[in-house]
Amino acid sequence: xLSEVLVNVAAVTALAPLIxxxxxxxxxxxxCRRGPPVLQTWYDLxxxxxxxxxxxxxxxFTYAAAPYVVFANLVLALALxxxxxxxxxxxxxxxxxxxxxxxxxxxxxxxxxxxxxxPYAVTGSNREVSIAVASKLAVGFAVAxxxxxxxxxxxxxxxxxxxxxxxxxxxxxxxxxxxxxxESSRLPFDIPEAxxxxxxxxxxxxxxxxxxxxxxxxxxKRVVLTTLxxxxxxxxxxxxxxxxxxxxxxxxxxxxxxxxxxxGRFRIDxxxxxxxxxxxxxxxxxxxxxxxF
Amino acid sequence: MLNESSFLLLTPIALLAASTLFSAPFKxxxxxxxxxxxxxxxxxxxxxxxxxxxxxxxxxxxxxxxxGGGGTSPGFPSGFATLVFRVDxxxxxxxxxxxxxxxTSSLYGFSYIGRFVGREHIGFYGLNYSLFxxxxxxxxxxxxxxxxxxxWEVMTISSQFLxxxxxxxxVAVRAxxxxxxxxxxxxxxxxxxxxxxxxxxxxxxxxxEPVKAFTKGLASANPALAxxxxxxxxxxxxxxxxLVPLHTWLPDAHPEAPSNVxxxxxxxxxxxxxxxxxxxxxxxxxxxxxxxxxxxxVGTVTLLAGTMYALLQTDxxxxxxxxxxxxMGYIVxxxxxxxxxxxxxxxLPAMLASVALAASLYHAVNHxxxxxxxxxxxxxxxxxxxxxxxxxxxxxxxAMPATSVAALIASLSISGIPxxxxxxxxxxxxxxxxxxxxxxxxYGVVALFISGVTAASFVKYYTTIFSKPPRxxxxxxxxxPPPMIASQLILSALCLLLGVLPAVALTLVAxxxxxxxxxxxxxxxxxPAIVFIDVDGVxxxxxxxxxxxxxxxxxxxxxxxxxxRPPRLGVWSCGVRFDKYLMNVPxxxxxxxxxxxxxxxxxxxxxxxxxxxxxLSRAFMNASRRAxxxxxxxxxxxxxxxxxxxxxxxxxxxxx
Numbered sequence: 001x002l003s004e005v006l007v008n009v010a011a012v013t014a015l016a017p018l019i020x021x022x023x024x025x026x027x028x029x030x031x032c033r034r035g036p037p038v039l040q041t042w043y044d045l046x047x048x049x050x051x052x053x054x055x056x057x058x059x060x061f062t063y064a065a066a067p068y069v070v071f072a073n074l075v076l077a078l079a080l081x082x083x084x085x086x087x088x089x090x091x092x093x094x095x096x097x098x099x100x101x102x103x104x105x106x107x108x109x110x111x112x113x114x115x116x117x118x119p120y121a122v123t124g125s126n127r128e129v130s131i132a133v134a135s136k137l138a139v140g141f142a143v144a145x146x147x148x149x150x151x152x153x154x155x156x157x158x159x160x161x162x163x164x165x166x167x168x169x170x171x172x173x174x175x176x177x178x179x180x181x182x183e184s185s186r187l188p189f190d191i192p193e194a195x196x197x198x199x200x201x202x203x204x205x206x207x208x209x210x211x212x213x214x215x216x217x218x219x220x221k222r223v224v225l226t227t228l229x230x231x232x233x234x235x236x237x238x239x240x241x242x243x244x245x246x247x248x249x250x251x252x253x254x255x256x257x258x259x260x261x262x263x264g265r266f267r268i269d270x271x272x273x274x275x276x277x278x279x280x281x282x283x284x285x286x287x288x289x290x291x292x293f
Numbered sequence: 294m295l296n297e298s299s300f301l302l303l304t305p306i307a308l309l310a311a312s313t314l315f316s317a318p319f320k321x322x323x324x325x326x327x328x329x330x331x332x333x334x335x336x337x338x339x340x341x342x343x344x345x346x347x348x349x350x351x352x353x354x355x356x357x358x359x360x361g362g363g364g365t366s367p368g369f370p371s372g373f374a375t376l377v378f379r380v381d382x383x384x385x386x387x388x389x390x391x392x393x394x395x396x397t398s399s400l401y402g403f404s405y406i407g408r409f410v411g412r413e414h415i416g417f418y419g420l421n422y423s424l425f426x427x428x429x430x431x432x433x434x435x436x437x438x439x440x441x442x443x444x445w446e447v448m449t450i451s452s453q454f455l456x457x458x459x460x461x462x463x464v465a466v467r468a469x470x471x472x473x474x475x476x477x478x479x480x481x482x483x484x485x486x487x488x489x490x491x492x493x494x495x496x497x498x499x500x501x502e503p504v505k506a507f508t509k510g511l512a513s514a515n516p517a518l519a520x521x522x523x524x525x526x527x528x529x530x531x532x533x534x535x536l537v538p539l540h541t542w543l544p545d546a547h548p549e550a551p552s553n554v555x556x557x558x559x560x561x562x563x564x565x566x567x568x569x570x571x572x573x574x575x576x577x578x579x580x581x582x583x584x585x586x587x588x589x590x591v592g593t594v595t596l597l598a599g600t601m602y603a604l605l606q607t608d609x610x611x612x613x614x615x616x617x618x619x620x621m622g623y624i625v626x627x628x629x630x631x632x633x634x635x636x637x638x639x640x641l642p643a644m645l646a647s648v649a650l651a652a653s654l655y656h657a658v659n660h661x662x663x664x665x666x667x668x669x670x671x672x673x674x675x676x677x678x679x680x681x682x683x684x685x686x687x688x689x690x691x692a693m694p695a696t697s698v699a700a701l702i703a704s705l706s707i708s709g710i711p712x713x714x715x716x717x718x719x720x721x722x723x724x725x726x727x728x729x730x731x732x733x734x735x736y737g738v739v740a741l742f743i744s745g746v747t748a749a750s751f752v753k754y755y756t757t758i759f760s761k762p763p764r765x766x767x768x769x770x771x772x773x774p775p776p777m778i779a780s781q782l783i784l785s786a787l788c789l790l791l792g793v794l795p796a797v798a799l800t801l802v803a804x805x806x807x808x809x810x811x812x813x814x815x816x817x818x819x820x821p822a823i824v825f826i827d828v829d830g831v832x833x834x835x836x837x838x839x840x841x842x843x844x845x846x847x848x849x850x851x852x853x854x855x856x857x858r859p860p861r862l863g864v865w866s867c868g869v870r871f872d873k874y875l876m877n878v879p880x881x882x883x884x885x886x887x888x889x890x891x892x893x894x895x896x897x898x899x900x901x902x903x904x905x906x907x908x909l910s911r912a913f914m915n916a917s918r919r920a921x922x923x924x925x926x927x928x929x930x931x932x933x934x935x936x937x938x939x940x941x942x943x944x945x946x947x948x949x
Contacts, residue, residue: 054860054861055861055862056861057861057863057864058688058760058761058762058864060691060697060760061690062690062760065847068846068850069847071846071847071850072842072844072846072850075846076842076843076846093720093723093724096723096724096741099741100709100711103745103748104748107708107710107748107752110752110756111752111755111756111760114752114760114761115690115756115761117761117864118864118865118866120867122756122761122883125752126878126882126885126886127886129748129752129884133745133748133749133887134887134890136741136745137738137739137742140738140741141738144727144735147734148727148728148730153723153724153727153728204865205865208859213850269886272886272887273890275890286734290730290731290732
């Protein structure tokens with residue numbers, strides 16, 4: 001059981017940069033570029049891990065510690081969900097823990113980033129927190145729809161045994177998919193980093209290994225969110241589940257990246273008002289679940 | 294069950310009374326030393342009393358005959374002659390809160406009050422501080438409605454003087470006045486009149502037990518009256534508990550008091566209301582679904598509004614005060630959920646009710662710890678820099694490392710990040726509400742969302758004070774003196790302890806659950822680091838385990854990639870050279886987009902404020918002005934007097 005969990009985590013952690021690499025390749029092809037090799041993200045990370053960094057004069061201990069804490073939070077979040085194999089750390093109430101770990105990752109990231117003392121980092125961090133917190137209500141509604149249906153706060157009991165048949169589950173999954181897109185900070189929601197505008201925002205001062213860990217964490221965060229969506233979609237006990245998982249964990253980001261290619265960046269207020277719209281949709285899902293649809 | 298150790302109950306009273314008397318004459322430092330030392334000792338005794346009650350089943354009861362050898366004069370409540378002190382399980386939990394927060398804030402006061410030497414009369418602080426502690430203690434231990442009211446009044450008056458302690462500051466005096474008006478006129482009039490009515494109805498028998506016998510019968514005999522009593526008391530207590538929309542005094546009053554008093558106000562005083570709500574809903578009356586839902590709804594609105602308004606604040610202590618409102622919402626939501634689920638009947642709702650009740654008490658304890666710690670850290674910043682302005686402060690983590698770590702721990706605790714204590718109690722709140730498949734599920738999700746907002750707001754609190762650069766040069770900032778560090782350290786350690794060992798806190802609140810026959814549903818784990826609750830099959834959750842896993846992962850990654858000491862460079866500002874203090878984001882701009890996205894909440898709030906608060910108070914003022922004109926004219930007064938006298942005569946004479 002535990003070894004399967006370890007294999008799960010190790011496999012997905014290793015796969016995550018590859019997913020990003022494939023995305024970059026596809027994006028390049030869509031933009032009529034040749035694009036880097038699919039392992040390019042791995043090469044980038046490996047190069048960053050080998051490099052020493054520089055720090056600002058302002059940086060306090062939170063700056064140095066934050067990337068590692070963020071990374072650990074996300075790895076633990078991965079361990080809470082079945083990925084390739086149907087195995088996960090499971091205990092009652094782990095739904096809440098999962099949501100907390102995802103939020104805590106954003107929180108620690110911005111605490112570290114602001115500690116660099118760079119005003120661009122502060123601006124980017126405010127955007128990051130705004131989006132992370134605002135989308136949490138939508139995620140909460142979506143997950144609550146399943147919790148109400150199953151009457152349990154344990155992920156393994158919340159995940160469906162068969163393809164979800166109810167209207168409320170459909171609405172919840174749809175809103176969760178949109179949140180996954182928004183939280184994975186892709187265009188048009190690439191607002192916290194916003195390279196051309198605030199020069200990387202939360203990432204601006206990080207360099208060397210710390211930058212590598214932060215970038216790896218951002219890639220992992222995408223996978224965590226995608227995994228939550230996949231686990232709520234496909235029945236984990238089906239024999240085809242491992243294959244379906246691997247197929248979807250590549251397919252969903254690829255679909256996202258196709259949308260991404262044709263988008264410019266939203267302003268933060270546009271993104272937030274979209275998230276507010278999601279509350280209504282997800283709220284309808286919860287209401288339907290409460291009356292039993 | 295009376296034993297000799299019951300005189301221990303009187304020790305804090307004696308110590309605090311002595312402190313009141315002996316600190317008052319000193320105008321200088323000595324007054325503070327007397328009051329701080331004696332209140333520290335008194336608080337330690339309070340801790341002992343409450344812990345021995347909760348852990349070793351000790352019983353303290355004491356009745357003091359004030360006069361008259363036991364005979365009661367007709368027309369007076371019998372409680373007037375005897376003073377019954379008794380610590381039962383419920384009051385013990387709150388006495389414990391008072392003891393711990395009292396201990397740390399008294400210790401903190403040793404150094405902190407030094408700020409005011411030469412500016413204010415220190416003896417006046419000592420007198421009111423001791424009296425404030427004394428009255429809170431007496432409110433919690435008096436087992437008699439009449440005396441409860443008496444000490445409740447003393448508590449309001451003494452705390453009001455502490456709020457407006459810096460009498461030279463216009464803001465402080467105004468805040469004290471507003472607090473006094475709302476607490477006194479608004480709430481206590483209601484509470485006093487209702488309690489007096491209850492006392493009259495029970496035949497002048499004011500001890501809790503006869504009152505309980507009366508109220509339990511009342512619910513079936515005269516439900517309208519029972520509901521009216523509950524409604525009036527709930528409204529009255531809501532003012533003191535700062536539940537929306539009756540919270541407006543709190544964000545003005547709490548920041549203005551000296552910081553250790555703010556810690557007591559936010560950590561303990563508003564909890565005395567919660568204590569009485571527990572008594573009201575669970576002890577005096579039997580829980581009903583409609584009251585449960587009303588309480589839960591009020592709680593949800595409170596946590597939403599309080600926390601959303603906290604985002605707007607740029608004054609460190611005012612931000613914390615708004616979070617006090619928000620966190621009270623969590624406590625009250627859990628209480629309401631417990632009432633609702635309890636009244637539903639059946640096995641599963643009873644389980645959830647036990648969890649919700651435990652969560653409510655657990656969160657009350659936790660809030661007392663992390664909120665007083667936050668106020669103490671804000672106080673340390675005021676002590677070191679003299680400023681509460683988040684727009685100006687910054688970069689103090691290097692000058693004040695101990696305070697910054699304490700503030701970080703407290704911020705993570707209130708945001709509910711594992712392994713700190715706020716995480717467990719919030720987790721229990723969600724566990725009891727979200728799976729209930731009722732409107733409570735939605736409330737639970739809102740609470741979950743607001744927990745994220747809280748985290749966002751504390752990112753602002755911590756980073757603006759401690760980690761982002763300041764907006765102006767802060768000269769000569771030094772770490773605060775040892776007593777202040779010590780009290781911050783104690784509270785930080787407790788935040789961590791109750792987070793990694795949830796069973797400790799659950800053991801402490803378990804006697805209260807036993808009192809209400811809910812304990813059999815709450816299973817305590819064999820291992821103290823794992824919370825076991827029985828929601829679906831076996832539920833387990835261990836913050837310690839989570840923390841260890843996250844910590845090890847972070848450490849191993851961190852050590853595996855250990856870099857040589859990196860060179861320090863200036864902040865990179867895209868190649869342009871800016872003035873360090875100008876190119877900076879002020880606290881007011883933090884989370885601006887988020888605030889704008891939720892503008893509707895704020896505009897709704899300001900509309901409510903306009904019509905509900907401003908217009909109402911103006912109408913009230915006008916009415917009373919007009920009434921005073923009418924009453925002061927002799928002709929009208931004489932006519933009214935005659936009419937009343939005639940009516941009374943007719944009534945006394947046996948009817949028309």
